[in-house]
Amino acid sequence: MKKLMLLSVCSMVLLASCVSKKEYAALEAKHQETQDLLNSATVKLNKCLSDAAAANARVETMKDQLADMRKSNEALIKSSQDLTELTSKGAQNLEKSLESLRESNLKITRLQDALSRKDSVTLAIVTSLKKEVGLNDPDIEVNVEKGVVFISIADKLLFQSGSYTVTNRAKEILGKVAKVINSKPNFEAMVEAHTDNVPYSKPPLMDNWDLSVKRATSVVRVLEDLEVNPQQLVAAGRSYHVPLVENDTAENRAKNRRTRIVVMPKIDQFYEMVEEEMKNLSAQN
Structure with a gap:
């Protein structure tokens, strides 16, 4: 560009020396026009160079953004794969949990059935005892507490005051109880004797x-004499520590002096029944 300007100046000097003023003025006007075009072209060129630089900068920025987007996309794909895997495992674990819950519910149902059968047997014993012993006597009670049958006999029907020798009337009553116990060879009969709190x-x-304790063993001996299997019998003394009512009157002390005969399924046999039910359940699965 500098060479072009120098050439123009030299041309003007040469022309000025050999052309007229009119021609010189025309040449000078032409030169100015050419200079203006040159300046305009220069401005446009600089603008183009600036726009190109800005465009190149944007391209580089977009390349960086594209690289970041690719990394983010790869991370998202990996996360999606991990999530899918976790979801699959979670679904499997949930299915296993539901299956375990179904098995547990079935086991509970089986156990409840076993308990129901046990309660049915217990109620049958109560009915049998009521028929055998009879409830017309207010000093004899038969009831069920927590699935166990209790026969409560007042002290005055079994013993003289302060004595542990069984009365003849008591032997008659115990004979009926012995008949019921003998009809249930798979059950236990615990004789539980209670006193009042008067020191003895x-x-x-x-x-x-x-x-x-001595009164309990006396009743056990009578039952054994009545051909009750001694392996079914248990003797227990409770002293005055489990009263029915406060020992504050003669009437209440009489209520507390009692002998209970507890008739119940043998614990080991009951659990054997439950275990058998569990085995049946496992075999079905």
Whole structure:
């Protein structure tokens, strides 16, 4: 460009020396026009160069953004794959949990059925005992508590005051109880004797504990004499520590002096029944 300007100046000097003023003015006007075109072209060129630089910068920025987007897309794809895998595992675990829950519910149902059968047997015993012993006597009670049958006999029907020798009337009542126990060879009968809280001491017995235990064993011996299997019998003394009512009157103390015969399925046999049900359940699965 500098060479072009120098050439123009030299041409003007040469022409000025050999052309007229009119021609010179025309040439000078032409030169100015050419200079204006040159300046305009220069401005446009600079603008183009600036736009090109800006465009190149945007391209580089877009390349960086594209690279970041590719990385983000790859991370998103991986996360999606991981999520799919986790969801699949979660669904499998949920299915296993539901299956386990169904098995547990079935086991509970089986156990409830077993308990229902046990309760049915217990109620049958109550009916049988009521028929055998009879409830016309207010001093004899038969009831069920927590699935166990209790026969409660007032102290005055079994023993004389302060004595552990069974009365003849008691042997008649115990004979009916023995008949029921003998009809249930797979059940236990626990004889549980209670006293009031009046201190007792008559050698060889030392206290109410001794008296209650001795009365329980006396009843057990009578039942054994009535051909009850001794393996079904349990003797237990409770002294005065489990009263029915407060020992504050003669009438209440009489209520607390009692003997209970607890008739119940043998625990080991009951659990064997439950285990058998569990085995049946496992075999079905």
